Amino acid sequence: MNIREGLIPTALGTAVTATGYAIRQKRGSNKMIADTVFGFGLAHVLLGVIDLIEHRR
Numbered sequence: 001m002n003i004r005e006g007l008i009p010t011a012l013g014t015a016v017t018a019t020g021y022a023i024r025q026k027r028g029s030n031k032m033i034a035d036t037v038f039g040f041g042l043a044h045v046l047l048g049v050i051d052l053i054e055h056r057r
Helices: 007-025 031-054
Strands: none
Touching: 007 031
16 A cells, blocks of 8 residues: 555644634634644644655655
8 A cells, every 4th residue: 555655644634623623613612722723733734745745756
């Protein structure tokens, strides 16, 4: 099985970013936790995309 380097962090980051966004939309949720999860996901997406670009064939 051939998985490109950076694809897993990008997919994981997308899922975490979506989760953070969903938490932000829910009333009564802790805004700081939602922003932390959202930012953590965006960081993973960014690092994964950098890996995908860097290790192109």
